[in-house]
Amino acid sequence: MPGKTAASxxxxxxxxxxxxxxxxxxxxxxxxxxxxxxxFEFLRKPKRITIxxxxxxxxxxxxxxxxxxxxxxxxxxxxxxxxxxxxPDVSLEEVISLAKLMTWKCALVDIPFGGAKGGxxxxxxxxxxxxLRRITRRFTAELFDVIGPHTDIPAPDLYTSEQTMxxxxxxxxxxxxxxNNRPVVTGxxxxxxxxxxxxxxxxxxxxYATRRFLSxxxxxxxxxxxxxxxxxxxxxxxxxxxxxxxxxAGAKIIAVSxxxxxxxxxxxxxPEAVAAFKAEHxxxxxxxxxxxxxxxxxxxxxxxxxxxxxxxxxxxxGNARNIKARLIVEGANNPxxxxxxxxxxxxxxxxxxxxxxxxxxxxxSYYEWVQNQANEQWGLEQxxxxxxxxxxxAVDAVFNRxxxxxxxxxxxxxxxxxxxxxxxxxxxRTVALLIAIERVARATLIRGIWP
Ligand code: GLU
Numbered sequence: 001m002p003g004k005t006a007a008s009x010x011x012x013x014x015x016x017x018x019x020x021x022x023x024x025x026x027x028x029x030x031x032x033x034x035x036x037x038x039x040f041e042f043l044r045k046p047k048r049i050t051i052x053x054x055x056x057x058x059x060x061x062x063x064x065x066x067x068x069x070x071x072x073x074x075x076x077x078x079x080x081x082x083x084x085x086x087x088p089d090v091s092l093e094e095v096i097s098l099a100k101l102m103t104w105k106c107a108l109v110d111i112p113f114g115g116a117k118g119g120x121x122x123x124x125x126x127x128x129x130x131x132l133r134r135i136t137r138r139f140t141a142e143l144f145d146v147i148g149p150h151t152d153i154p155a156p157d158l159y160t161s162e163q164t165m166x167x168x169x170x171x172x173x174x175x176x177x178x179x180n181n182r183p184v185v186t187g188x189x190x191x192x193x194x195x196x197x198x199x200x201x202x203x204x205x206x207x208y209a210t211r212r213f214l215s216x217x218x219x220x221x222x223x224x225x226x227x228x229x230x231x232x233x234x235x236x237x238x239x240x241x242x243x244x245x246x247x248x249a250g251a252k253i254i255a256v257s258x259x260x261x262x263x264x265x266x267x268x269x270x271p272e273a274v275a276a277f278k279a280e281h282x283x284x285x286x287x288x289x290x291x292x293x294x295x296x297x298x299x300x301x302x303x304x305x306x307x308x309x310x311x312x313x314x315x316x317x318g319n320a321r322n323i324k325a326r327l328i329v330e331g332a333n334n335p336x337x338x339x340x341x342x343x344x345x346x347x348x349x350x351x352x353x354x355x356x357x358x359x360x361x362x363x364x365s366y367y368e369w370v371q372n373q374a375n376e377q378w379g380l381e382q383x384x385x386x387x388x389x390x391x392x393x394a395v396d397a398v399f400n401r402x403x404x405x406x407x408x409x410x411x412x413x414x415x416x417x418x419x420x421x422x423x424x425x426x427x428x429r430t431v432a433l434l435i436a437i438e439r440v441a442r443a444t445l446i447r448g449i450w451p
Contacts, residue, residue: 013317013339017097020313023338025100028433031405031426035441043103043440046096047080047114048072052142056134068139070118072152073099076443079150080116081106081362083157083187084139084164086132090119094312101333102362104436105355109394111366116152118143124159136164140171147172149183149372155365156187156237158311162199166192182372186365195368196380198361201387203241205360206307206331207249208391209352216399218350219326222304226250229266231303231325233257233295234310235274235284238331238358242307243271251305255298258283259310262298263290300324308335315340323349330354336429345427353429355436356394363390402431 014020022044029040050070055063069092072080082102095117103115120139124132140147147154147168156165165188173181188194197204210225217223228251232239235258243253253271255264260283263269269290277287285292299306299314300322308314309331315323320340328344328351330336336344336351344351367383405426426434 013337015313015316015337017091017094017312017334020334020338021097021100024429024433025437027338027426027430028437031430031434032438032441035438035445039441039444040437042444043074043437046071046073046099047075049092049096050143050146051092052139054138054142056131056138058131059128066120066122066135066139068118068120068142069095070143070146070152070154071095071099071116073115073117074103074440075114075151076440076447077107077114078112079114079148080152081111081113081155081365082116082118083155084118084120084160084168085158086120086122086124086135086160086164087158088121088123090121095119098333101355103440104433105359105362107436107439108355108397108432109359109363109390110439111363111390113153113362113366116154117157118154119157129163132164133167136167137171140168141175144175147184149179149181149369153183153365153369154185155362158236161237162187162189162194165189165194169193180372180375182375183369186368186372187361188368190377193368193372193375195364195371195383196378197383197387198364198368199237200241200244201364201383202238202331202358202361203243203309204245204384205363205387205391206238206242206309206329206352206357207245208360208388209357209395210246210305210327210329211249212392212395213327213350213352213399222326224250225305228252228304229254229302230305230307231255231298231301232307232309232331233262233298233314233335234308234332235278236309238361239307239309240271240275242309242329242331243269243274246305246307247271254303255293255301256284257293257295257298257310258285261285262293262295263287264293264298264301265290305329307331311335313337315344317343320344321347323347325349327352330357333358341427341429351428352395353432356398356428356432359394360387360391363387397435398428398432401435402426402428405431 099117106113182193252268306325312334315336317339320343
């Protein structure tokens with residue numbers, strides 16, 4: 001009874017975000033040689049945690065208390081960098097694990113930032129714009145000097161937007177008058193110091209990473225995007241930009257979804273038409289000439305490339321065996337659990353992991369930050385060319401290192417994680433992580449441990 005086995009596997013899986021990030025970290029560190037153990041213990045922990053509680057007057061004049069979190073994991077390469085998410089399920093554990101992920105992501109694409117993340121426990125879907133503005137301003141004021149253009153730089157994430165970033169900038173600027181405060185936050189509106197190409201950068205980065213990866217010919221009959229059948233979970237900033245990018249590159253987008261459900265048409269969907277329908281009706285569901293499917297069905301749909309671009313833990317022990325894609329491109333952070341990684345590796349499904357696939361967002365955030373230092377604005381072509389080159393370099397670094405394992409040069413006896421068989425050939429997540437961890441460890445030693 002495969003259904004029952006899958007359900008019990010899913011039930012056994014520990015989805016605590018810290019546990020998951022430790023498992024991923026341990027898998028990677030198992031392949032790294034030549035550093036003192038204590039250094040990795042340091043890299044495991046966040047540098048600083050800030051938790052604030054603050055009251056907000058809601059539109060109905062009642063008062064509600066909110067919890068806001070900002071975590072800096074590491075600042076060895078530069079200021080902390082990472083998004084702020086608004087969601088009812090935001091937890092300290094999740095924010096810590098996402099701050100860590102940002103450290104590895106920035107190191108992997110070689111930008112001079114450390115890792116940070118923030119969140120407010122709130123329900124943005126059921127809050128008015130005025131309420132969200134008050135939450136944002138008050139959270140920013142509570143953080144005061146916890147964030148700063150050279151210490152910790154927020155950006156958009158789940159259910160935060162350019163508008164949220166404009167409010168953060170404005171509040172910070174009022175509280176720190178007399179300085180060029182534009183670089184305190186990235187993902188701002190174009191008119192307010194944002195960068196051309198930032199809002200589509202994460203989705204486009206997924207496309208550039210996929211194109212480069214396919215060109216390595218690991219999937220013999222799929223060496224380019226053109227002709228690939230693509231399924232995308234999530235139709236927010238990341239999912240919709242990825243859909244447009246894959247479509248432009250000649251792929252057939254056969255299914256997309258949002259939090260209300262999914263739509264499918266094996267003849268192919270036009271992302272512009274889907275976006276227009278969603279803008280008018282609030283969801284992709286109900287689009288003419290499409291079949292309505294659930295988010296679960298969407299993930300298991302027959303396709304070549306699956307792009308999870310919504311929430312975490314979507315591909316897990318309970319559904320990994322049913323995934324039919326040959327390549328998973330992680331537009332979201334942490335969409336795949338460690339047990340699912342193992343199952344998918346056994347099935348021969350490749351995964352371009354979050355810290356590689358979705359690093360386009362923070363890369364263009366870095367370009368925005370550079371532009372803001374000089375109060376300049378680059379052209380879209382310049383941003384696009386630089387982003388593409390950096391994504392290609394990151395894919396090459398991961399692929400080349402992976403190949404060195406594949407030819408047996410560095411294979412250790414096996415790196416086992418809790419209840420699993422030894423895994424001699426690391427997957428791309430492990431390789432991407434180990435490159436990033438090595439870079440941060442090396443930089444820590446080059447700086448010298450103070451005092
Ligand atoms: N929230 C995005 C991420 O997880 C972007 C972060 C940033 O631009 O700083 O990568």
